[in-house]
Amino acid sequence: MNDFEFQCPTKIIFGKDTIKKLRYEIPQGRKILITYGGGSIRKNGVLKQVKEALEGFEYSEFGGIEPNPKFETLMKAVEIVKNEGYNFLLAVGGGSTLDGTKFIAAASRFEGDPWDILAKDAPVNDALELADVITLPATGSEMNCGAVISRLSTKEKLSFLSPKVYPKFSIIDPQTTFSLPEKQTVNGIVDTYTHVMEQYATYDVNTPLQDEWALGIIKTLIEEAPKVLRNPNDYDARANIFWCATCGLNYWISLGAVQDWATHMIGHELTALYGLDHGETLAIILPSLWRVMKKDKMDKLAKMAIEVFGANEFLPKSLLADITIKKTEKFFNKIGRKIKLREYGIDALEAATEIKKRFLERAVVLGERCNITPDVVYEIVANA
Amino acid sequence: MNDFEFQCPTKIIFGKDTIKKLRYEIPQGRKILITYGGGSIRKNGVLKQVKEALEGFEYSEFGGIEPNPKFETLMKAVEIVKNEGYNFLLAVGGGSTLDGTKFIAAASRFEGDPWDILAKDAPVNDALELADVITLPATGSEMNCGAVISRLSTKEKLSFLSPKVYPKFSIIDPQTTFSLPEKQTVNGIVDTYTHVMEQYATYDVNTPLQDEWALGIIKTLIEEAPKVLRNPNDYDARANIFWCATCGLNYWISLGAVQDWATHMIGHELTALYGLDHGETLAIILPSLWRVMKKDKMDKLAKMAIEVFGANEFLPKSLLADITIKKTEKFFNKIGRKIKLREYGIDALEAATEIKKRFLERAVVLGERCNITPDVVYEIVANA
Numbered sequence: 001m002n003d004f005e006f007q008c009p010t011k012i013i014f015g016k017d018t019i020k021k022l023r024y025e026i027p028q029g030r031k032i033l034i035t036y037g038g039g040s041i042r043k044n045g046v047l048k049q050v051k052e053a054l055e056g057f058e059y060s061e062f063g064g065i066e067p068n069p070k071f072e073t074l075m076k077a078v079e080i081v082k083n084e085g086y087n088f089l090l091a092v093g094g095g096s097t098l099d100g101t102k103f104i105a106a107a108s109r110f111e112g113d114p115w116d117i118l119a120k121d122a123p124v125n126d127a128l129e130l131a132d133v134i135t136l137p138a139t140g141s142e143m144n145c146g147a148v149i150s151r152l153s154t155k156e157k158l159s160f161l162s163p164k165v166y167p168k169f170s171i172i173d174p175q176t177t178f179s180l181p182e183k184q185t186v187n188g189i190v191d192t193y194t195h196v197m198e199q200y201a202t203y204d205v206n207t208p209l210q211d212e213w214a215l216g217i218i219k220t221l222i223e224e225a226p227k228v229l230r231n232p233n234d235y236d237a238r239a240n241i242f243w244c245a246t247c248g249l250n251y252w253i254s255l256g257a258v259q260d261w262a263t264h265m266i267g268h269e270l271t272a273l274y275g276l277d278h279g280e281t282l283a284i285i286l287p288s289l290w291r292v293m294k295k296d297k298m299d300k301l302a303k304m305a306i307e308v309f310g311a312n313e314f315l316p317k318s319l320l321a322d323i324t325i326k327k328t329e330k331f332f333n334k335i336g337r338k339i340k341l342r343e344y345g346i347d348a349l350e351a352a353t354e355i356k357k358r359f360l361e362r363a364v365v366l367g368e369r370c371n372i373t374p375d376v377v378y379e380i381v382a383n384a
Numbered sequence: 385m386n387d388f389e390f391q392c393p394t395k396i397i398f399g400k401d402t403i404k405k406l407r408y409e410i411p412q413g414r415k416i417l418i419t420y421g422g423g424s425i426r427k428n429g430v431l432k433q434v435k436e437a438l439e440g441f442e443y444s445e446f447g448g449i450e451p452n453p454k455f456e457t458l459m460k461a462v463e464i465v466k467n468e469g470y471n472f473l474l475a476v477g478g479g480s481t482l483d484g485t486k487f488i489a490a491a492s493r494f495e496g497d498p499w500d501i502l503a504k505d506a507p508v509n510d511a512l513e514l515a516d517v518i519t520l521p522a523t524g525s526e527m528n529c530g531a532v533i534s535r536l537s538t539k540e541k542l543s544f545l546s547p548k549v550y551p552k553f554s555i556i557d558p559q560t561t562f563s564l565p566e567k568q569t570v571n572g573i574v575d576t577y578t579h580v581m582e583q584y585a586t587y588d589v590n591t592p593l594q595d596e597w598a599l600g601i602i603k604t605l606i607e608e609a610p611k612v613l614r615n616p617n618d619y620d621a622r623a624n625i626f627w628c629a630t631c632g633l634n635y636w637i638s639l640g641a642v643q644d645w646a647t648h649m650i651g652h653e654l655t656a657l658y659g660l661d662h663g664e665t666l667a668i669i670l671p672s673l674w675r676v677m678k679k680d681k682m683d684k685l686a687k688m689a690i691e692v693f694g695a696n697e698f699l700p701k702s703l704l705a706d707i708t709i710k711k712t713e714k715f716f717n718k719i720g721r722k723i724k725l726r727e728y729g730i731d732a733l734e735a736a737t738e739i740k741k742r743f744l745e746r747a748v749v750l751g752e753r754c755n756i757t758p759d760v761v762y763e764i765v766a767n768a
Contacts, residue, residue: 001399001623001624001627002399003398003399003400004396004398004399005395005397006396006398007393007394007395007396007553008392009393011389011391012388012389012390012391012639013389014387014390014639015385015387015388015640169391206620206623207624208603208607208608209600209604209624209627209631212596212597212600212601212603212604213597213600215596216593216600217593217596219592219596220592220593220596224592236385239385240590240592243639244593247593252636255396255398255627256398256623256627
């Protein structure tokens with residue numbers, strides 16, 4: 001096991017009708033800016049619940065944070081925060097809203113050009129207090145200190161990490177997910193599955209417990225996904241899927257282990273270039289990356305075939321790895337996700353050429369062994 | 385899944401040669417009281433490492449905290465803390481030292497008789513800052529907010545929980561466990577196994593991920609235990625066992641699930657009456673409790689037989705539960721732990737009579753369904 005340090009100050013408040021607890025969690029006297037996205041929280045009654053819980057508090061709203069939240073939009077919120085003196089941000093919605101809010105929190109207290117936080121890894125020494133009512137099981141942003149932000153003007157999608165942007169608390173009421181469009185439910189499941197694999201399917205540094213826990217999330221996703229798709233109002237299945245999503249990226253499964261994240265980095269480019277949803281890009285790239293990098297991923301994929309898919313442990317490792325790749329594709333297909341670029345009308349060779357060019361320009365090398373060069377990325381995308 | 389709230393502020397610093405990081409974690413200007421137990425930390429060099437790391441800080445020592453830390457001893461430390469104005473406690477040693485230190489932290493700031501914290505669940509509104517260098521994988525105390533304290537004068541062993549006594553940080557260097565006597569290594573493994581079972585082997589409220597994680601700890605313990613017993617200096621095996629112990633009682637596996645803790649409560653009485661080690665009592669009580677409460681425990685024990693012990697899923701549930709009970713006894717035996725009271729020369733009927741009497745006096749009813757009455761306790765102990 002590798003050495004590690006870990007500390008997550010976020011308080012998780014999980015369960016039915018928990019939004020009303022908001023008023024006990026936000027310190028008295030705070031001037032709150034409620035941030036949200038496209039307005040689905042108006043339709044499903046979540047915003048109403050939030051406002052009822054905040055009766056007596058001073059608050060205002062900032063809506064319109066996009067999926068793949070845009071730097072340009074967020075900077076408008078930063079201006080409002082600074083001009084009007086807000087000192088508490090409450091994100092209500094999915095991971096994009098929360099990621100965007102983390103950036104607003106950091107940028108509002110940043111001296112200099114906040115873009116440097118993303119482009120130059122400028123340290124975040126201070127941030128506004130923030131918390132969330134999270135309504136989409138997917139990114140795990142509710143219990144981590146990372147955020148992914150896009151910039152329209154340069155078609156870039158970049159991320160930052162800082163302990164300063166851990167949410168103070170996250171309220172998870174699985175009932176808020178009953179009304180999710182099926183597409184978003186599926187994207188969230190694929191996102192969680194891939195988060196887990198980015199942390200699990202790497203080289204082995206002797207972390208059997210972390211491996212068990214990673215595969216435990218995968219087994220649970222495979223069991224519970226058909227239930228929520230069959231009955232979107234199945235509370236327990238929704239709760240289990242949500243807890244899988246939170247635990248898929250709260251770092252618990254990767255402490256002391258080795259991480260990859262190449263699938264995400266390549267996926268981000270497909271989103272930037274073709275506007276595919278994040279979850280759509282992952283279902284395409286993950287299996288292709290595994291085929292190209294099979295030698296590096298073999299041990300963990302073989303272990304997964306035995307533990308998750310019940311394969312015979314005496315089969316050759318290479319065959320076991322193939323089983324995991326096929327079974328993963330089958331799972332993505334079964335829950336309604338396409339697994340090839342051509343199914344979206346995208347020319348794979350063209351995409352591969354463009355993404356290789358971008359990574360060459362930025363001198364990006366990916367993967368847990370830093371051996372996914374732009375040439376390897378080309379191969380992965382061309383075969384996707 | 386049941387509703388839950390969770391927040392653990394403790395920072396975990398895990399890995400080789402991490403004790404030297406102490407000096408960066410304790411705020412400047414603190415007056416530190418180092419607390420420890422019987423002095424093994426002198427022999428194995430841990431205390432020396434701690435003192436080197438604290439060069440330049442003002443500190444003093446308080447040794448002699450017993451296994452099953454005694455109220456009487458801890459109150460001496462409380463007096464010293466108050467008289468000499470210490471404002472930071474650093475526990476160095478195992479779970480008993482840390483539990484004792486949590487009590488010192490709470491009692492030093494408590495108005496009234498600190499025994500009420502244990503005997504009357506008096507709320508802990510304030511506590512001294514505390515942290516630890518934990519050197520025994522067993523109690524999980526390094527990442528939770530509980531402590532178990534004994535009182536000599538009344539032969540009682542009681543516990544308290546308070547978010548105020550979460551360690552500020554816990555340093556885990558698995559190398560410090562190389563020199564553990566085999567008996568303590570085994571006790572720690574049995575303790576961890578039982579902690580997990582107290583949280584897993586209850587009635588099902590649809591928590592598949594938590595179940596997977598609980599059983600993941602058990603699988604890892606079964607795999608890694610023989611390795612540390614064969615080679616006490618196997619770093620990875622020691623690290624894996626330690627992380628299992630921490631995760632066995634940091635609440636991650638029981639969030640939203642149902643807990644029991646009857647085995648511990650009965651075991652505490654055996655320690656109080658006969659001086660058996662905590663781990664020794666658990667190995668005796670757990671299988672006997674499962675036999676007596678088999679109907680209540682059946683579903684989870686059957687699931688465990690399939691997932692951990694590879695039993696055929698088409699066997700009758702009752703038989704599957706028996707497999708888990710037998711396999712658990714076999715595991716305890718294999719790592720050198722006795723599983724019957726008579727092996728310690730203790731008359732089971734006599735013990736059962738005495739413990740039943742104590743629980744009747746205190747009107748104690750145990751178990752996740754509150755159906756382990758003093759009569760049932762009699763049966764469990766009599767058959768142990």
